[in-house]
Amino acid sequence: MNAAMGQTPLDIDVAIIGAGPTALFAAFECSMLKLSCVLIDALSEIGGQCAALYPEKPIYDIPGHPAIEGGALVAALDAQIAPFGVPRLLGQRVETLAGHRGAFTLGTDKGQVVTARAVIIAAGAGAFGPNRPPLEGLEAYEASGAVQYYVRRRADFAGRRIVVAGGGDSALDWALSLSDIAEKIFLLHRRDRFRGAPETLAQIEARVADGRIEKVVPYQLHALHGASGQLDAVEIIDLEGATRRIAADTLLPFYGLSTDLGPIATWNIDTIRSTVPVTPSTMETSLSGVFAIGDVATYPGKLKLILQGFSEGAMAAHAIHPIVHPDQALHFEYSTSKGVPAGS
The missing domain is CATH 3.50.50.60 (FAD/NAD(P)-binding domain)
Known part of the structure:
Protein backbone atom coordinates (compact mmCIF):
# COMPACT_ATOMS: atom_id res chain seq x y z
CA MET A 1 0.00 0.00 0.00
CA GLY A 129 19.61 17.47 1.96
CA PRO A 130 22.96 18.42 0.47
CA ASN A 131 24.92 21.49 1.45
CA ARG A 132 24.79 23.33 -1.87
CA PRO A 133 27.66 25.57 -3.04
CA PRO A 134 26.69 29.27 -3.37
CA LEU A 135 27.14 29.51 -7.14
CA GLU A 136 25.19 31.75 -9.51
CA GLY A 137 22.87 29.88 -11.86
CA LEU A 138 23.27 26.64 -9.90
CA GLU A 139 19.60 25.63 -10.24
CA ALA A 140 19.74 25.32 -14.04
CA TYR A 141 22.72 22.97 -13.84
CA GLU A 142 21.04 20.94 -11.11
CA ALA A 143 17.93 20.59 -13.26
CA SER A 144 19.93 19.27 -16.22
CA GLY A 145 21.96 16.84 -14.10
CA ALA A 146 25.25 18.65 -14.74
CA VAL A 147 25.48 19.24 -10.98
CA GLN A 148 24.55 16.30 -8.76
CA TYR A 149 24.98 15.58 -5.07
CA TYR A 150 24.41 11.81 -5.09
CA VAL A 151 25.67 8.99 -7.28
CA ARG A 152 22.77 6.63 -7.82
CA ARG A 153 24.09 4.85 -10.95
CA ARG A 154 27.81 4.80 -11.72
CA ALA A 155 27.09 4.00 -15.36
CA ASP A 156 25.53 7.45 -15.83
CA PHE A 157 28.97 9.01 -15.42
CA ALA A 158 30.84 6.96 -18.02
CA GLY A 159 33.05 9.07 -20.27
CA ARG A 160 32.44 12.30 -18.39
CA ARG A 161 34.92 14.95 -17.28
CA ILE A 162 34.01 15.27 -13.62
CA VAL A 163 34.97 17.78 -10.93
CA VAL A 164 34.58 16.13 -7.53
CA ALA A 165 34.60 18.82 -4.84
CA GLY A 166 35.23 18.02 -1.17
CA GLY A 167 37.84 16.60 1.15
CA GLY A 168 35.99 13.89 3.07
CA ASP A 169 35.13 10.23 2.63
CA SER A 170 32.33 10.75 0.11
CA ALA A 171 34.47 12.84 -2.22
CA LEU A 172 37.41 10.44 -2.00
CA ASP A 173 35.32 7.28 -2.38
CA TRP A 174 33.43 8.52 -5.42
CA ALA A 175 36.55 9.97 -7.03
CA LEU A 176 38.09 6.50 -6.80
CA SER A 177 34.97 4.67 -7.92
CA LEU A 178 34.24 6.90 -10.91
CA SER A 179 37.87 7.12 -12.03
CA ASP A 180 37.41 3.66 -13.58
CA ILE A 181 34.75 4.87 -16.01
CA ALA A 182 35.14 8.66 -16.31
CA GLU A 183 37.24 10.38 -18.94
CA LYS A 184 38.92 12.40 -16.19
CA ILE A 185 38.41 13.13 -12.50
CA PHE A 186 39.44 16.47 -10.99
CA LEU A 187 39.53 16.23 -7.19
CA LEU A 188 39.05 19.73 -5.80
CA HIS A 189 39.68 20.74 -2.18
CA ARG A 190 40.47 23.95 -0.36
CA ARG A 191 43.42 22.32 1.40
CA ASP A 192 46.16 19.91 0.35
CA ARG A 193 45.04 17.53 3.10
CA PHE A 194 42.12 15.16 2.75
CA ARG A 195 40.11 13.48 5.53
CA GLY A 196 40.23 9.80 4.69
CA ALA A 197 41.57 6.43 5.75
CA PRO A 198 45.27 5.86 4.97
CA GLU A 199 44.37 3.09 2.50
CA THR A 200 41.95 5.39 0.67
CA LEU A 201 44.50 8.18 0.48
CA ALA A 202 47.08 5.73 -0.88
CA GLN A 203 44.65 4.66 -3.60
CA ILE A 204 44.04 8.30 -4.50
CA GLU A 205 47.77 8.88 -4.91
CA ALA A 206 48.03 5.81 -7.11
CA ARG A 207 45.25 7.13 -9.38
CA VAL A 208 46.95 10.53 -9.46
CA ALA A 209 50.19 8.84 -10.53
CA ASP A 210 48.54 7.00 -13.42
CA GLY A 211 46.69 10.13 -14.57
CA ARG A 212 43.12 9.06 -13.88
CA ILE A 213 42.71 11.61 -11.07
CA GLU A 214 44.11 15.13 -10.95
CA LYS A 215 44.28 16.76 -7.53
CA VAL A 216 43.37 20.44 -7.70
CA VAL A 217 44.45 22.09 -4.43
CA PRO A 218 44.13 24.47 -2.68
CA TYR A 219 41.13 25.77 -4.60
CA GLN A 220 37.44 26.44 -4.05
CA LEU A 221 34.48 26.58 -6.40
CA HIS A 222 33.95 30.05 -7.87
CA ALA A 223 31.59 29.90 -10.88
CA LEU A 224 29.98 27.64 -13.45
CA HIS A 225 30.12 28.28 -17.19
CA GLY A 226 27.84 26.90 -19.85
CA ALA A 227 24.48 27.47 -21.53
CA SER A 228 20.95 26.12 -21.06
CA GLY A 229 22.05 24.02 -18.10
CA GLN A 230 24.83 22.30 -20.03
CA LEU A 231 28.12 22.69 -18.18
CA ASP A 232 31.28 23.54 -20.14
CA ALA A 233 33.69 24.58 -17.40
CA VAL A 234 34.04 24.95 -13.66
CA GLU A 235 35.82 28.09 -12.51
CA ILE A 236 37.84 27.78 -9.31
CA ILE A 237 39.73 30.24 -7.14
CA ASP A 238 42.74 29.92 -4.84
CA LEU A 239 43.47 31.64 -1.54
CA GLU A 240 45.18 34.57 -3.29
CA GLY A 241 42.22 35.20 -5.59
CA ALA A 242 43.72 33.71 -8.73
CA THR A 243 41.16 31.85 -10.86
CA ARG A 244 41.38 28.88 -13.19
CA ARG A 245 38.88 27.17 -15.47
CA ILE A 246 38.56 23.40 -15.70
CA ALA A 247 36.86 22.00 -18.79
CA ALA A 248 34.20 19.70 -17.34
CA ASP A 249 30.64 18.58 -17.98
CA THR A 250 29.79 17.36 -14.47
CA LEU A 251 30.22 18.76 -10.97
CA LEU A 252 29.78 16.55 -7.89
CA PRO A 253 30.00 18.69 -4.72
CA PHE A 254 30.33 16.58 -1.57
CA TYR A 255 30.06 19.10 1.24
CA GLY A 256 28.02 16.97 3.59
CA LEU A 257 24.36 16.99 4.48
Whole structure:
Protein backbone atom coordinates (compact mmCIF):
# COMPACT_ATOMS: atom_id res chain seq x y z
CA MET A 1 0.00 0.00 0.00
CA ASN A 2 1.48 3.36 -1.01
CA ALA A 3 0.75 7.04 -0.54
CA ALA A 4 -2.36 6.68 -2.71
CA MET A 5 -4.27 5.41 0.33
CA GLY A 6 -6.30 8.62 0.21
CA GLN A 7 -7.71 10.48 3.19
CA THR A 8 -9.35 7.54 5.00
CA PRO A 9 -7.95 7.53 8.57
CA LEU A 10 -5.63 4.61 9.23
CA ASP A 11 -5.81 2.86 12.60
CA ILE A 12 -2.68 0.92 13.49
CA ASP A 13 -0.76 -0.40 16.49
CA VAL A 14 2.58 1.24 15.67
CA ALA A 15 3.29 4.22 13.44
CA ILE A 16 6.89 4.09 12.23
CA ILE A 17 8.21 7.45 11.06
CA GLY A 18 10.86 6.72 8.46
CA ALA A 19 11.42 3.96 5.92
CA GLY A 20 15.17 3.45 5.95
CA PRO A 21 16.88 0.16 6.87
CA THR A 22 16.33 0.61 10.62
CA ALA A 23 12.65 1.42 10.11
CA LEU A 24 12.17 -1.57 7.78
CA PHE A 25 13.66 -3.96 10.33
CA ALA A 26 11.58 -2.40 13.10
CA ALA A 27 8.51 -3.15 10.96
CA PHE A 28 9.65 -6.77 10.76
CA GLU A 29 10.13 -7.01 14.53
CA CYS A 30 6.74 -5.43 15.23
CA SER A 31 5.08 -7.76 12.74
CA MET A 32 6.71 -10.82 14.30
CA LEU A 33 5.13 -9.75 17.61
CA LYS A 34 1.78 -9.40 15.82
CA LEU A 35 1.77 -5.63 16.12
CA SER A 36 0.30 -3.96 13.06
CA CYS A 37 2.41 -1.07 11.75
CA VAL A 38 2.75 1.48 8.98
CA LEU A 39 5.85 3.09 7.48
CA ILE A 40 5.64 6.84 6.82
CA ASP A 41 8.40 8.65 4.93
CA ALA A 42 8.84 11.99 3.20
CA LEU A 43 10.83 10.32 0.41
CA SER A 44 8.98 8.75 -2.49
CA GLU A 45 10.69 5.38 -2.03
CA ILE A 46 11.77 3.22 0.87
CA GLY A 47 15.42 2.98 1.89
CA GLY A 48 16.19 6.36 3.41
CA GLN A 49 19.78 7.50 2.89
CA CYS A 50 20.79 4.05 1.60
CA ALA A 51 18.46 4.47 -1.37
CA ALA A 52 18.84 8.22 -1.82
CA LEU A 53 22.59 8.62 -1.36
CA TYR A 54 24.48 5.41 -2.04
CA PRO A 55 22.38 2.61 -3.59
CA GLU A 56 25.44 1.29 -5.47
CA LYS A 57 27.98 1.85 -2.69
CA PRO A 58 29.01 -1.26 -0.74
CA ILE A 59 28.45 -1.51 3.01
CA TYR A 60 30.90 -3.76 4.84
CA ASP A 61 29.55 -4.05 8.40
CA ILE A 62 26.23 -5.83 7.92
CA PRO A 63 26.45 -9.23 9.68
CA GLY A 64 26.54 -12.13 7.26
CA HIS A 65 27.41 -9.91 4.27
CA PRO A 66 31.10 -9.34 3.58
CA ALA A 67 29.86 -6.54 1.31
CA ILE A 68 26.38 -5.50 0.23
CA GLU A 69 25.31 -2.45 -1.78
CA GLY A 70 22.88 -0.06 -0.14
CA GLY A 71 20.16 -0.77 -2.70
CA ALA A 72 20.53 -4.51 -2.28
CA LEU A 73 20.27 -4.21 1.50
CA VAL A 74 17.05 -2.22 1.19
CA ALA A 75 15.63 -4.77 -1.26
CA ALA A 76 16.43 -7.62 1.13
CA LEU A 77 14.80 -5.83 4.07
CA ASP A 78 11.75 -5.10 1.94
CA ALA A 79 11.51 -8.78 1.00
CA GLN A 80 11.77 -9.68 4.69
CA ILE A 81 8.60 -7.74 5.57
CA ALA A 82 6.71 -8.65 2.37
CA PRO A 83 4.80 -11.56 4.02
CA PHE A 84 3.27 -9.14 6.51
CA GLY A 85 1.84 -6.69 3.97
CA VAL A 86 3.06 -3.66 5.90
CA PRO A 87 1.40 -0.52 4.48
CA ARG A 88 3.55 2.48 3.68
CA LEU A 89 2.71 6.15 3.26
CA LEU A 90 5.48 7.50 1.04
CA GLY A 91 6.05 11.01 -0.23
CA GLN A 92 4.48 12.56 2.85
CA ARG A 93 5.87 13.97 6.05
CA VAL A 94 4.39 13.63 9.51
CA GLU A 95 3.62 17.19 10.60
CA THR A 96 1.62 16.73 13.80
CA LEU A 97 1.61 14.35 16.75
CA ALA A 98 -1.02 14.56 19.47
CA GLY A 99 -2.40 12.31 22.18
CA HIS A 100 -0.77 10.09 24.73
CA ARG A 101 0.64 6.60 25.32
CA GLY A 102 -1.84 4.13 23.84
CA ALA A 103 -3.76 6.75 21.83
CA PHE A 104 -1.77 8.93 19.42
CA THR A 105 -2.99 10.80 16.36
CA LEU A 106 -0.54 11.70 13.60
CA GLY A 107 -1.22 14.00 10.67
CA THR A 108 0.82 14.26 7.45
CA ASP A 109 1.34 17.15 5.08
CA LYS A 110 -0.88 15.33 2.56
CA GLY A 111 -3.83 15.27 4.95
CA GLN A 112 -3.49 11.63 5.97
CA VAL A 113 -4.52 10.88 9.56
CA VAL A 114 -3.07 7.89 11.44
CA THR A 115 -4.14 6.73 14.88
CA ALA A 116 -1.67 4.52 16.73
CA ARG A 117 -1.07 3.02 20.13
CA ALA A 118 2.67 3.78 19.93
CA VAL A 119 5.11 5.63 17.69
CA ILE A 120 8.63 4.76 16.58
CA ILE A 121 10.74 7.62 15.22
CA ALA A 122 13.25 6.10 12.81
CA ALA A 123 13.92 9.26 10.86
CA GLY A 124 17.67 8.80 10.45
CA ALA A 125 19.30 12.20 10.66
CA GLY A 126 15.91 13.83 10.21
CA ALA A 127 15.06 15.61 7.00
CA PHE A 128 18.30 15.77 5.06
CA GLY A 129 19.61 17.47 1.96
CA PRO A 130 22.96 18.42 0.47
CA ASN A 131 24.92 21.49 1.45
CA ARG A 132 24.79 23.33 -1.87
CA PRO A 133 27.66 25.57 -3.04
CA PRO A 134 26.69 29.27 -3.37
CA LEU A 135 27.14 29.51 -7.14
CA GLU A 136 25.19 31.75 -9.51
CA GLY A 137 22.87 29.88 -11.86
CA LEU A 138 23.27 26.64 -9.90
CA GLU A 139 19.60 25.63 -10.24
CA ALA A 140 19.74 25.32 -14.04
CA TYR A 141 22.72 22.97 -13.84
CA GLU A 142 21.04 20.94 -11.11
CA ALA A 143 17.93 20.59 -13.26
CA SER A 144 19.93 19.27 -16.22
CA GLY A 145 21.96 16.84 -14.10
CA ALA A 146 25.25 18.65 -14.74
CA VAL A 147 25.48 19.24 -10.98
CA GLN A 148 24.55 16.30 -8.76
CA TYR A 149 24.98 15.58 -5.07
CA TYR A 150 24.41 11.81 -5.09
CA VAL A 151 25.67 8.99 -7.28
CA ARG A 152 22.77 6.63 -7.82
CA ARG A 153 24.09 4.85 -10.95
CA ARG A 154 27.81 4.80 -11.72
CA ALA A 155 27.09 4.00 -15.36
CA ASP A 156 25.53 7.45 -15.83
CA PHE A 157 28.97 9.01 -15.42
CA ALA A 158 30.84 6.96 -18.02
CA GLY A 159 33.05 9.07 -20.27
CA ARG A 160 32.44 12.30 -18.39
CA ARG A 161 34.92 14.95 -17.28
CA ILE A 162 34.01 15.27 -13.62
CA VAL A 163 34.97 17.78 -10.93
CA VAL A 164 34.58 16.13 -7.53
CA ALA A 165 34.60 18.82 -4.84
CA GLY A 166 35.23 18.02 -1.17
CA GLY A 167 37.84 16.60 1.15
CA GLY A 168 35.99 13.89 3.07
CA ASP A 169 35.13 10.23 2.63
CA SER A 170 32.33 10.75 0.11
CA ALA A 171 34.47 12.84 -2.22
CA LEU A 172 37.41 10.44 -2.00
CA ASP A 173 35.32 7.28 -2.38
CA TRP A 174 33.43 8.52 -5.42
CA ALA A 175 36.55 9.97 -7.03
CA LEU A 176 38.09 6.50 -6.80
CA SER A 177 34.97 4.67 -7.92
CA LEU A 178 34.24 6.90 -10.91
CA SER A 179 37.87 7.12 -12.03
CA ASP A 180 37.41 3.66 -13.58
CA ILE A 181 34.75 4.87 -16.01
CA ALA A 182 35.14 8.66 -16.31
CA GLU A 183 37.24 10.38 -18.94
CA LYS A 184 38.92 12.40 -16.19
CA ILE A 185 38.41 13.13 -12.50
CA PHE A 186 39.44 16.47 -10.99
CA LEU A 187 39.53 16.23 -7.19
CA LEU A 188 39.05 19.73 -5.80
CA HIS A 189 39.68 20.74 -2.18
CA ARG A 190 40.47 23.95 -0.36
CA ARG A 191 43.42 22.32 1.40
CA ASP A 192 46.16 19.91 0.35
CA ARG A 193 45.04 17.53 3.10
CA PHE A 194 42.12 15.16 2.75
CA ARG A 195 40.11 13.48 5.53
CA GLY A 196 40.23 9.80 4.69
CA ALA A 197 41.57 6.43 5.75
CA PRO A 198 45.27 5.86 4.97
CA GLU A 199 44.37 3.09 2.50
CA THR A 200 41.95 5.39 0.67
CA LEU A 201 44.50 8.18 0.48
CA ALA A 202 47.08 5.73 -0.88
CA GLN A 203 44.65 4.66 -3.60
CA ILE A 204 44.04 8.30 -4.50
CA GLU A 205 47.77 8.88 -4.91
CA ALA A 206 48.03 5.81 -7.11
CA ARG A 207 45.25 7.13 -9.38
CA VAL A 208 46.95 10.53 -9.46
CA ALA A 209 50.19 8.84 -10.53
CA ASP A 210 48.54 7.00 -13.42
CA GLY A 211 46.69 10.13 -14.57
CA ARG A 212 43.12 9.06 -13.88
CA ILE A 213 42.71 11.61 -11.07
CA GLU A 214 44.11 15.13 -10.95
CA LYS A 215 44.28 16.76 -7.53
CA VAL A 216 43.37 20.44 -7.70
CA VAL A 217 44.45 22.09 -4.43
CA PRO A 218 44.13 24.47 -2.68
CA TYR A 219 41.13 25.77 -4.60
CA GLN A 220 37.44 26.44 -4.05
CA LEU A 221 34.48 26.58 -6.40
CA HIS A 222 33.95 30.05 -7.87
CA ALA A 223 31.59 29.90 -10.88
CA LEU A 224 29.98 27.64 -13.45
CA HIS A 225 30.12 28.28 -17.19
CA GLY A 226 27.84 26.90 -19.85
CA ALA A 227 24.48 27.47 -21.53
CA SER A 228 20.95 26.12 -21.06
CA GLY A 229 22.05 24.02 -18.10
CA GLN A 230 24.83 22.30 -20.03
CA LEU A 231 28.12 22.69 -18.18
CA ASP A 232 31.28 23.54 -20.14
CA ALA A 233 33.69 24.58 -17.40
CA VAL A 234 34.04 24.95 -13.66
CA GLU A 235 35.82 28.09 -12.51
CA ILE A 236 37.84 27.78 -9.31
CA ILE A 237 39.73 30.24 -7.14
CA ASP A 238 42.74 29.92 -4.84
CA LEU A 239 43.47 31.64 -1.54
CA GLU A 240 45.18 34.57 -3.29
CA GLY A 241 42.22 35.20 -5.59
CA ALA A 242 43.72 33.71 -8.73
CA THR A 243 41.16 31.85 -10.86
CA ARG A 244 41.38 28.88 -13.19
CA ARG A 245 38.88 27.17 -15.47
CA ILE A 246 38.56 23.40 -15.70
CA ALA A 247 36.86 22.00 -18.79
CA ALA A 248 34.20 19.70 -17.34
CA ASP A 249 30.64 18.58 -17.98
CA THR A 250 29.79 17.36 -14.47
CA LEU A 251 30.22 18.76 -10.97
CA LEU A 252 29.78 16.55 -7.89
CA PRO A 253 30.00 18.69 -4.72
CA PHE A 254 30.33 16.58 -1.57
CA TYR A 255 30.06 19.10 1.24
CA GLY A 256 28.02 16.97 3.59
CA LEU A 257 24.36 16.99 4.48
CA SER A 258 22.29 19.58 6.26
CA THR A 259 19.95 17.85 8.69
CA ASP A 260 16.86 19.05 10.47
CA LEU A 261 14.47 17.26 12.82
CA GLY A 262 11.69 19.31 11.24
CA PRO A 263 8.29 19.00 12.96
CA ILE A 264 9.68 16.40 15.40
CA ALA A 265 11.33 19.28 17.27
CA THR A 266 7.86 20.73 18.04
CA TRP A 267 6.33 17.57 19.54
CA ASN A 268 7.28 18.20 23.18
CA ILE A 269 10.01 15.56 23.00
CA ASP A 270 13.44 16.26 24.51
CA THR A 271 16.13 16.77 21.85
CA ILE A 272 19.89 17.32 21.87
CA ARG A 273 21.50 18.81 18.76
CA SER A 274 19.09 17.26 16.24
CA THR A 275 18.98 13.93 18.07
CA VAL A 276 16.45 12.43 20.47
CA PRO A 277 17.63 11.08 23.87
CA VAL A 278 16.16 7.69 24.78
CA THR A 279 16.22 5.12 27.57
CA PRO A 280 18.71 2.55 26.20
CA SER A 281 16.84 -0.51 27.49
CA THR A 282 13.57 0.39 25.76
CA MET A 283 14.41 3.18 23.29
CA GLU A 284 11.57 5.25 24.76
CA THR A 285 11.85 9.03 24.48
CA SER A 286 10.86 11.60 27.08
CA LEU A 287 7.29 11.35 25.72
CA SER A 288 5.79 8.11 27.01
CA GLY A 289 4.74 5.79 24.19
CA VAL A 290 7.04 7.40 21.63
CA PHE A 291 10.28 5.59 20.83
CA ALA A 292 13.32 6.54 18.73
CA ILE A 293 15.80 4.25 16.97
CA GLY A 294 18.66 4.55 14.52
CA ASP A 295 20.73 7.68 13.89
CA VAL A 296 18.11 10.00 15.38
CA ALA A 297 18.36 8.30 18.80
CA THR A 298 21.11 9.06 21.29
CA TYR A 299 22.25 7.58 24.60
CA PRO A 300 25.61 6.93 26.33
CA GLY A 301 27.73 4.57 24.24
CA LYS A 302 25.60 5.00 21.11
CA LEU A 303 27.20 3.81 17.86
CA LYS A 304 25.74 5.15 14.62
CA LEU A 305 25.77 1.80 12.85
CA ILE A 306 22.95 0.18 10.91
CA LEU A 307 23.42 -3.03 12.88
CA GLN A 308 22.87 -1.17 16.16
CA GLY A 309 19.74 0.37 14.69
CA PHE A 310 18.46 -3.14 13.97
CA SER A 311 18.93 -4.09 17.63
CA GLU A 312 17.20 -0.90 18.75
CA GLY A 313 14.22 -1.72 16.54
CA ALA A 314 13.85 -5.10 18.25
CA MET A 315 14.06 -3.54 21.72
CA ALA A 316 11.46 -0.90 20.84
CA ALA A 317 9.06 -3.51 19.45
CA HIS A 318 9.29 -5.59 22.63
CA ALA A 319 8.78 -2.48 24.78
CA ILE A 320 5.69 -1.55 22.76
CA HIS A 321 4.00 -4.95 23.05
CA PRO A 322 2.63 -4.35 26.59
CA ILE A 323 1.27 -0.97 25.46
CA VAL A 324 -0.78 -2.58 22.71
CA HIS A 325 -1.59 -5.78 24.65
CA PRO A 326 -1.48 -4.82 28.35
CA ASP A 327 -3.26 -8.02 29.45
CA GLN A 328 -1.24 -10.39 27.29
CA ALA A 329 2.08 -11.80 28.41
CA LEU A 330 4.75 -11.81 25.74
CA HIS A 331 6.30 -15.25 25.42
CA PHE A 332 9.42 -14.57 23.40
CA GLU A 333 10.23 -17.14 20.74
CA TYR A 334 13.20 -17.38 18.42
CA SER A 335 12.33 -16.88 14.77
CA THR A 336 13.71 -20.36 14.03
CA SER A 337 10.90 -21.89 16.06
CA LYS A 338 8.22 -19.29 15.50
CA GLY A 339 8.62 -18.94 11.73
CA VAL A 340 7.01 -16.25 9.60
CA PRO A 341 3.71 -16.14 7.69
CA ALA A 342 3.31 -18.49 4.74
CA GLY A 343 4.54 -17.11 1.48
CA SER A 344 7.76 -15.62 2.88
